[in-house]
Amino acid sequence: MAQDEIWILGATGRVGRAVAAQLAAAGVVPVLIGRDAGRLRAAAADLGLDADSKIVVASGAEAMAAEITRQRPAVVVNTIGDYAETAVLLARACMPGGHYLDQANDPAAFHRVFALHDEAVAAGSTLVVGAGFGVVGTEAIVARLCENRPVPSRVRVDTFASVAVEGGVLGPALAASIVDSLAMGGRRYDGGRLVETRLGAEVQHLTLPDGERMSSVGVPSGELIAAHRVSGAPSVSATSGLLPASLAVRAALPLLSAILRIRRVRSFAIRRMAGIKTEAAPRPRAHTWGHAVITWPDGTAREGWLRAGDAMEFTSAVAAQTALRLAAGKGRPGAHTPAAALGPDLATAAGAEFVDEVLA
Numbered sequence: 118m119a120q121d122e123i124w125i126l127g128a129t130g131r132v133g134r135a136v137a138a139q140l141a142a143a144g145v146v147p148v149l150i151g152r153d154a155g156r157l158r159a160a161a162a163d164l165g166l167d168a169d170s171k172i173v174v175a176s177g178a179e180a181m182a183a184e185i186t187r188q189r190p191a192v193v194v195n196t197i198g199d200y201a202e203t204a205v206l207l208a209r210a211c212m213p214g215g216h217y218l219d220q221a222n223d224p225a226a227f228h229r230v231f232a233l234h235d236e237a238v239a240a241g242s243t244l245v246v247g248a249g250f251g252v253v254g255t256e257a258i259v260a261r262l263c264e265n266r267p268v269p270s271r272v273r274v275d276t277f278a279s280v281a282v283e284g285g286v287l288g289p290a291l292a293a294s295i296v297d298s299l300a301m302g303g304r305r306y307d308g309g310r311l312v313e314t315r316l317g318a319e320v321q322h323l324t325l326p327d328g329e330r331m332s333s334v335g336v337p338s339g340e341l342i343a344a345h346r347v348s349g350a351p352s353v354s355a356t357s358g359l360l361p362a363s364l365a366v367r368a369a370l371p372l373l374s375a376i377l378r379i380r381r382v383r384s385f386a387i388r389r390m391a392g393i394k395t396e397a398a399p400r401p402r403a404h405t406w407g408h409a410v411i412t413w414p415d416g417t418a419r420e421g422w423l424r425a426g427d428a429m430e431f432t433s434a435v436a437a438q439t440a441l442r443l444a445a446g447k448g449r450p451g452a453h454t455p456a457a458a459l460g461p462d463l464a465t466a467a468g469a470e471f472v473d474e475v476l477a
C-alpha cells in the first residue's frame with residue numbers, strides 16, 4: 118500500500134483544487150487524479166507542486182476505482198460528485214485498509230455508504246460520507262448538545278451557507294446535485310422513519326446571532342440523515358437557506374420536483390444548468406451559519422449555532438482535516454458521518470466556532 122498517499126479524485130474541480138491546496142498548506146503533497154493529464158498538470162502547477170509530482174489519469178469512476186485497487190492509497194477524497202452512484206464503487210475500492218471520504222449531501226448516497234459499515238469494520242477502513250459544510254456544520258452542534266444527555270425527542274437543523282462565486286460555469290457535478298435534490302421531494306424523520314413530505318412545506322424564519330433575518334426551507338439533505346444518526350431522535354427535520362422561501366417559489370416546488378423525476382427532463386435540466394455562466398462575486402454575507410434546536414421528552418430544549426466563513430472554504434477545510442486525521446489512523450473503522458467518525462472538534466479544526474448555546 119502507498120501508505121502515505123492522499124488521493125484527490127476530481128482534482129481539477131472547485132472542491133478538489135481547494136482540498137488539494139489545504140493539504141499542500143498543511144505540508145502534505147496530495148496525489149491529483151482526473152480525466153485529463155494537461156489539466157491535472159496545470160492544477161499541480163497552481164498548487165506550487167513539483168513538475169514531476171505524481172498525478173493519476175483515469176477516464177471515470179470505474180477507472181479510478183481500478184487504480185485505487187491497484188495502487189492502494191492510504192486515503193481517497195472523492196470530489197467527482199454523483200455520489201449516489203460513485204461513492205460505493207470508490208469506497209469499496211479503498212478496502213481493505215484504505216480510508217474514504219466525500220462531500221455527498223443526498224440521502225441516497227448516505228444510505229448506500231452506511232450499508233458498507235460491517236464490510237468496512239472487517240476491513241479496518243473508515244468511510245466518511247458528507248465531509249462538507251452542511252453536514253459537519255450541523256451534526257457537530259447536535260453531537261455537542263446531545264453529549265451525556267438522554268436521546269432527544271425532536272431535532273431540527275438549519276443551514277445558511279454564504280459562498281463566494283467563482284467565475285465560469287456551474288458544471289455538471291454541482292448541477293446534478295441541485296437537480297437530484299429538488300427531484301427527490303421533501304423528507305423528514307417521523308417516528309424514527311424517513312418519510313416523504315411536500316417539498317417546500319416547512320419554512321423557518323430565524324434571526325442569526327449577528328442580527329440578520331433569514332428564511333429557510335425544508336430540503337432532503339445529508340444534514341437530515343446525519344442529525345438523525347448522531348442524535349437518535351425519532352423526529353428530525355432539516356432546512357436550508359439556499360432555496361428562496363417566497364410563497365410563489367414554495368408553491369411551485371412540488372410540481373418542479375415531479376417534472377425533474379422524468380429521466381429525460383432530468384438530463385436536459387442538468388445539461389442546461391451545468392452550462393450556466395456564473396460571474397465572480399464575493400460571498401454575500403460575512404458568515405456561514407449552522408443551527409440546531411434539540412428538544413427532549415421532558416420538554417427541555419437547547420439551541421446551538423456554528424459560525425464559519427465562506428461555506429466552500431469550510432467544506433474544503435473539513436475534507437482536508439478529515440483526510441489528515443484518517444491518514445494519521447484516527448478514524449473509527451466503519452461507515453460514518455464526519456463528526457461521528459472523528460468527533461465534533463473536526464468543525465473547529467476546520468476553522469468554525471461554536472456560538473453561545475442559548476436555552477430555548
Ligand SMILES: NC(=O)c1ccc[n+]([C@@H]2O[C@H](COP(=O)([O-])OP(=O)(O)OC[C@H]3O[C@@H](n4cnc5c(N)ncnc54)[C@H](OP(=O)(O)O)[C@@H]3O)[C@@H](O)[C@H]2O)c1
Pocket residue numbers: 126127128129130131132133151152153176177178196197198199200220221222247248249250251252287288289290291294295429432
Ligand atoms: N457537501 C458540501 O458541502 C458540498 C460543497 C460543495 C460541493 N459539493 C459537491 O461536491 C461535488 C464537486 O463539486 P465541485 O463544485 O468541485 O464540482 P466541479 O468544479 O464541477 O468539479 C468536479 C470534478 O469532478 C470531475 N468529474 C466530474 N464527473 C466525473 C466523472 N464522471 N468521472 C471522473 N471525474 C469526474 C471533474 O473533472 P473534469 O474537469 O474532467 O470534468 C472535476 O474535476 C458536487 O457533487 C457538489 O455538489 C458538496
